Amino acid sequence: MPKAPTQPDVLVLGSHPASYFAAMLLREDPKLSVLHAPIPGEETPDRLVFINPDFFDLHKALAPLKKKLDLQPVYGVRFLANESSVSSEYVGKSIVGYVGAFKQVQDAMLQLAKKEKVMMAEADAIHIDRLDESGAHVRVGEKAIHPKLILLGGNLPEPQLKMLGAAETWEQGVLHRYTYLMLNGEKWVEESAKPMMPMSLDLKGQLCWGWLLRGPHSVQVCVEQPLEAVGRMSPEQLLDHWIDVLVRHGELKTPKQPDVSQAVSIDLPLSGALNQEGVANRTLLVGPAGGFYTACAEDIYPNCWSAIFAADVAKKALKEQHLQDYIQIYRQKWGTTLGDYLRGPQQNLRFLLPLVYRNPVMTTRLAEAILSGKSVVR
Numbered sequence: 241m242p243k244a245p246t247q248p249d250v251l252v253l254g255s256h257p258a259s260y261f262a263a264m265l266l267r268e269d270p271k272l273s274v275l276h277a278p279i280p281g282e283e284t285p286d287r288l289v290f291i292n293p294d295f296f297d298l299h300k301a302l303a304p305l306k307k308k309l310d311l312q313p314v315y316g317v318r319f320l321a322n323e324s325s326v327s328s329e330y331v332g333k334s335i336v337g338y339v340g341a342f343k344q345v346q347d348a349m350l351q352l353a354k355k356e357k358v359m360m361a362e363a364d365a366i367h368i369d370r371l372d373e374s375g376a377h378v379r380v381g382e383k384a385i386h387p388k389l390i391l392l393g394g395n396l397p398e399p400q401l402k403m404l405g406a407a408e409t410w411e412q413g414v415l416h417r418y419t420y421l422m423l424n425g426e427k428w429v430e431e432s433a434k435p436m437m438p439m440s441l442d443l444k445g446q447l448c449w450g451w452l453l454r455g456p457h458s459v460q461v462c463v464e465q466p467l468e469a470v471g472r473m474s475p476e477q478l479l480d481h482w483i484d485v486l487v488r489h490g491e492l493k494t495p496k497q498p499d500v501s502q503a504v505s506i507d508l509p510l511s512g513a514l515n516q517e518g519v520a521n522r523t524l525l526v527g528p529a530g531g532f533y534t535a536c537a538e539d540i541y542p543n544c545w546s547a548i549f550a551a552d553v554a555k556k557a558l559k560e561q562h563l564q565d566y567i568q569i570y571r572q573k574w575g576t577t578l579g580d581y582l583r584g585p586q587q588n589l590r591f592l593l594p595l596v597y598r599n600p601v602m603t604t605r606l607a608e609a610i611l612s613g614k615s616v617v618r
Contacts, residue, residue, distance in 0.1 A: 250387055251276075251376070251390050251391070253276075253277055253278075253391070254395075254528070256284070256394060257543070258393050258547045259526065261353075261544045262391050262551050263391075267356045274358055275360075275387070276361070279395065284342065286341055286342055290314070290538055291540050292540075294541060298545060299548070310344060312456045314338065315335060316436045317436065317437050317611070320485055322440075322442070322445070328598075328603040330603050364381060367379040368390075371404070371521045376389075376390055389524070392526070393527040393528065394529055404521050405520045407516050416465060417470050418462065418506050418508050419462065421479060421504075423460070423461065428495070435454050437454075438451070439452075440482060440485060446473065450482035461479065463475065476500045483498055508537060513531040514582055515531070526546045526547050527547065528543065545574075545581075553570045582613075585610065
C-alpha cells in the first residue's frame with residue numbers, strides 16, 4: 241500500500257461506500273494526492289439494501305459490480321393496505337432494482353479505491369485542530385497532516401463538527417428510525433421467477449413505511465418511522481404489525497414466529513441534504529454526513545451520486561485561488577438533479593392512498609416516484 245503523504249490535497253473521511261467512491265474519483269486526477277481514513281468507532285451494521293439499477297451507470301468502474309455482487313433482482317412494487325383484501329401492484333417493463341448486502345457493496349467500493357491506489361490510513365483517533373487560509377490542520381492518530389480540503393462522509397463527534405463549522409445535530413423531522421429483522425434459514429417467502437417488493441405506506445394509519453426485501457440468501461423485514469413517533473409506538477411494535485400484514489396478505493410465511501426483539505435499529509437522516517447545509521469550512525459533506533438518503537430510505541445510489549458532485553467540485557476548487565468561495569457551488573450542482581430524486585413522493589399520501597389501491601395509473605405513478613424520483617402529479 242502506498243505511503244500516506246505528509247500533505248495530501250484532500251482528506252476523505254468515513255467508511256460508507258460513498259466515501260470510498262469519492263476517494264476513488266478524486267484519485268483519478270494524477271495531480272491530486274488523496275488520503276482516506278475511516279472514522280474511529282463508526283460502525284455500520286450489515287443489512288439488505290435496495291439498489292437502483294442506475295447505480296451501476298454512475299461510473300465505468302461500477303458496471304462490473306452488477307455481476308460481481310450477489311444481487312436479487314426486483315421486478316416491481318406491491319402496495320399492501322392494512323386490510324388483507326386491499327392491495328395494488330406495479331410491474332416494471334424490466335428490472336426496477338436489486339437487493340444486496342450493504343457490507344458486500346462497502347467492501348467492493350473499498351477494493352475499487354485501493355485499485356485506484358488511494359492512500360489509506362487508520363487511526364484510533366482523528367482530531368481537527370484548526371482551519372486557516374492554507375487548509376485544515378488534522379491529526380490522524382499521531383500523524384499531523386495538512387489537507388487543503390476535506391470530504392466528510394461519516395459521523396464525526398460534535399466538537400469536530402463544530403470545528404468544521406458543520407451542523408452538530410440534524411433539524412427536527414429529518415432523522416427517521418429504520419428498524420429491520422433478518423430472517424435466515426427457513427423458507428419465508430414463496431419462490432418467484434420475478435420477485436416483487438412488498439411495501440406499506442400507512443402502517444397502523446401512521447404513514448410509517450414498511451418493506452419486505454428478498455435477498456439472495458435471506459429475507460429482511462423492515463419499517464421506518466419519524467424519530468419523533470418512536471415514543472408513541474416502539475419500532476418492535478411497528479415491525480410486529482408489519483409482519484402480521486405481510487402474513488395476512490400471503491407475502492410472508494412463518495415456519496416459526498419471528499423474534500422482533502432481535503431487530504436492529506439505525507437512525508437515518510432521510511432527505512437531510514434538503515434541510516441542512518452540505519458545505520462547511522473547507523469541507524464538503526457527502527453520503528450519510530450530507531443526508532443523501534431518499535425520503536424512501538434508499539441508501540447506496542443517492543449517497544454515491546453525491547460523491548460524484550463533490551469530487552467534481554473538489555477537483556476544480558483546488559485550482560482556484562479562493563477555495564472556500566468555489567466549493568459553495570456544490571449545493572447548486574447536486575440540487576438541480578439529485579434534489580428531486582431525494583424528495584420522493586411529496587404529495588399528501590393520506591389523501592392519495594385510497595387512489596393508489598383503486599387506480600392503476602396512480603399505483604404506477606407512486607411506484608415510479610419511489611423508484612426513480614418522478615413526480616406523482618404529471
